[in-house]
Amino acid sequence: MPAPVQTAHAADVSRTHSLDVTDYMKRSFGSVYVNDVQDNPLQPDINYRGYTASPLLGTAQGMSVYLDGMRLNQPFGDVVSWDLIPKQAISTLTLMPGSNPVFGLNTLGGALSLRTKDGFSDPGYSIGLNYGSDSRRQIELEAGGHADSGLYWYGTANKLKDDGWRDASPTDATQAFAKLGWRDANTDIALNGAYANTDLTGNGLQDQQFLQKDYASVYTVPDNTRNKAGLLNLVATHKVGDALTLSATRTTATSRPTPSTATSTTTRWARTCTSPRRAMRQPRVRVTATRSLRPATRDCRLRRKHWPPRRFLPMPASRTSC
Numbered sequence: 001m002p003a004p005v006q007t008a009h010a011a012d013v014s015r016t017h018s019l020d021v022t023d024y025m026k027r028s029f030g031s032v033y034v035n036d037v038q039d040n041p042l043q044p045d046i047n048y049r050g051y052t053a054s055p056l057l058g059t060a061q062g063m064s065v066y067l068d069g070m071r072l073n074q075p076f077g078d079v080v081s082w083d084l085i086p087k088q089a090i091s092t093l094t095l096m097p098g099s100n101p102v103f104g105l106n107t108l109g110g111a112l113s114l115r116t117k118d119g120f121s122d123p124g125y126s127i128g129l130n131y132g133s134d135s136r137r138q139i140e141l142e143a144g145g146h147a148d149s150g151l152y153w154y155g156t157a158n159k160l161k162d163d164g165w166r167d168a169s170p171t172d173a174t175q176a177f178a179k180l181g182w183r184d185a186n187t188d189i190a191l192n193g194a195y196a197n198t199d200l201t202g203n204g205l206q207d208q209q210f211l212q213k214d215y216a217s218v219y220t221v222p223d224n225t226r227n228k229a230g231l232l233n234l235v236a237t238h239k240v241g242d243a244l245t246l247s248a249t250r251t252t253a254t255s256r257p258t259p260s261t262a263t264s265t266t267t268r269w270a271r272t273c274t275s276p277r278r279a280m281r282q283p284r285v286r287v288t289a290t291r292s293l294r295p296a297t298r299d300c301r302l303r304r305k306h307w308p309p310r311r312f313l314p315m316p317a318s319r320t321s322c
Helices: 010-015 021-028 208-213 276-280
Strands: 006-009 032-035 045-048 051-053 063-067 090-097 110-116 124-132 136-146 151-162 171-183 187-201 224-241 244-255 258-261 263-270 285-292
Touching: 006 010, 010 021, 010 090, 021 032, 021 045, 021 090, 051 063
Parallel strands: 063 110
Antiparallel strands: 006 090, 032 045, 045 051, 090 110, 124 136, 136 151, 151 171, 171 187, 187 224, 224 244, 224 258, 263 285
């Protein structure tokens, strides 16, 4: 069945100076747009023909992402952590539309297949240094090669830091990828290893009324996500004939994500967060009402700032409940 498959190579990604794979897809692939609700460049929602691949837990996922035959969608929620994919290691990326059962469950709108570099396709050494606005600095290292015996190797590492385009939204990402393999005319065996450690902060949308008072204000500080992941992927292929190729994959992956958290804090004068009658019997203290967005329910906690209170201010009865 014909389908508009879109393919790009490492040279295409490098030519556009894209920050990561999603940045290149947004610039060069058709029917792809980005919903940057997390407000961090490494945490976008990729929407393709109405279906989404997002790092945000709870989003309706409709795309599958594969790296050298290994599924990158997380087991819980099918989320895709784009910040764990090293851009420098990508040799080709192919975006295929349609609901194809070959790519497994939840492949409703399409699949993205990524293939990594090796010592035969990308031999040599390179180093890159980048500096840009918002104090963005990045260093990239890459090396690969092969021997006459068929042994090949490839490795890359990347370090990215910036202060973010808005207040209190820094990014700190470390990525590394290595491949060791052997091949001959009919057989190819490769062991891939990847590691990523990211600390991303992207603050949410701000209310228009607050922006009119202070355009630099932030609604939630901090909205932080930390990911630490490692994986090993063993891929073996053997060409039996012109029309038959056997392949096998064995994958081991570990991931330690920290859920996205946001805290909205307002300091005000109150008596308590209980009923108004009980509030009248409580001493007047200065408290901080903290709303945590990590759980699904609102958590209203009180923390005393000064005791005994430095001063007393009256509070309307409507403010005695949270």
